[in-house]
Amino acid sequence: MSAKSNTERLIVVGVIKGAHGVRGDVRVKSFTADPDDVFTYGALTDEAGKPVLTPQSARSGKDHFIVRPKEQKQKEEWDAMRGTLLHVPRAKLPEPDDDEFYIEDLVGLQVFAGGSEPAGTVKAVQNFGADDLLEIRLADRGDTVLVPFTLADVPTVDIAASRIIIPDLAEWAASGDEADPAN
Numbered sequence: 001m002s003a004k005s006n007t008e009r010l011i012v013v014g015v016i017k018g019a020h021g022v023r024g025d026v027r028v029k030s031f032t033a034d035p036d037d038v039f040t041y042g043a044l045t046d047e048a049g050k051p052v053l054t055p056q057s058a059r060s061g062k063d064h065f066i067v068r069p070k071e072q073k074q075k076e077e078w079d080a081m082r083g084t085l086l087h088v089p090r091a092k093l094p095e096p097d098d099d100e101f102y103i104e105d106l107v108g109l110q111v112f113a114g115g116s117e118p119a120g121t122v123k124a125v126q127n128f129g130a131d132d133l134l135e136i137r138l139a140d141r142g143d144t145v146l147v148p149f150t151l152a153d154v155p156t157v158d159i160a161a162s163r164i165i166i167p168d169l170a171e172w173a174a175s176g177d178e179a180d181p182a183n
Contacts, residue, residue, distance in 0.1 A: 010049060010087035011104050014038045019078035020066045026053065026078045028086065029064045039065070041093075044086035053086060101159050103132065109162050111136050113169035122164065125149065136166070138173055147172045 017027035030038040038044070039058050043051040054070035073081075096102060103125045111134075113119040123144055124135040132149040147153055147166055156165035166172070 009090045009104060009107075010045065010047065011090050011093060011102065012085045013041065013088050014044065014086040016053070016078065016081045016084045016086065017064050018082040019075040020061070022075050024069070024072060024074075024078075026067050026069055026073075026081075027061060027064045028053070028055075028058070028067050035065070038086070039067075041088040044088060046084060047087060049087070049089075052081070052084060101157065105159055106134065106157070106164065109157075109159075109164050111164050111166055111169065114165070114167055118163075119166075119169050120145075134164070134166075136169065136172075141173075145169075145173045 013032050014028050014030045017029050019025070020027045028038065030036070032038045036058075039055045043054040046052050052071075053067065055067050056070050057068045058065040060066075090102070090104065093102065106122050106125055109122045110118040111120040111122060118139055120136045120138045122134055123137045126133045126135050126146065133146040134149050134154065135144050135146055137144050147169065153168065153172075154164060154166055156163075158164070
């Protein structure tokens with residue numbers, strides 16, 4: 001994966017929760033580590049990169065922010081956009097510390113299971129409510145397997161070398177076969 005494609009990737013930073021009142025304000029839930037940071041990136045876009053919401057001001061709500069947007073929309077329009085994910089280009093986010101990374105930076109990394117040949121690549125990072133799971137596309141079969149993203153299961157993440165080491169990948173692949181006989 002080239003560095004350019006990584007910085008152009010859109011990262012989800014929040015979601016529209018619907019209108020707030022009738023004066024054009026909108027409720028936004030932030031997904032950033034410091035929730036206020038969602039408003040420091042300028043225009044927030046949809047998954048295609050089209051600007052959706054440009055915050056002019058924001059104040060805290062119960063579990064969200066009440067935003068005064070630059071865009072003028074009616075209450076019904078904001079309510080119809082409930083659930084719309086808000087994105088920013090990866091390049092707008094601050095660089096992580098040396099021992100940190102953004103989850104999105106894992107997508108596309110090669111996965112090694114102990115040998116010198118890649119055993120697969122990270123297709124996606126999933127979260128179905130408990131913890132993050134790495135969806136690995138296996139090099140030998142082409143199908144995917146989910147591996148818990150824990151230190152025990154994924155002891156090495158080397159962003160600089162574009163690689164991840166999962167020593168027990170074969171076991172996860174085998175358990176995936178048992179769970180889904182169609183594989």
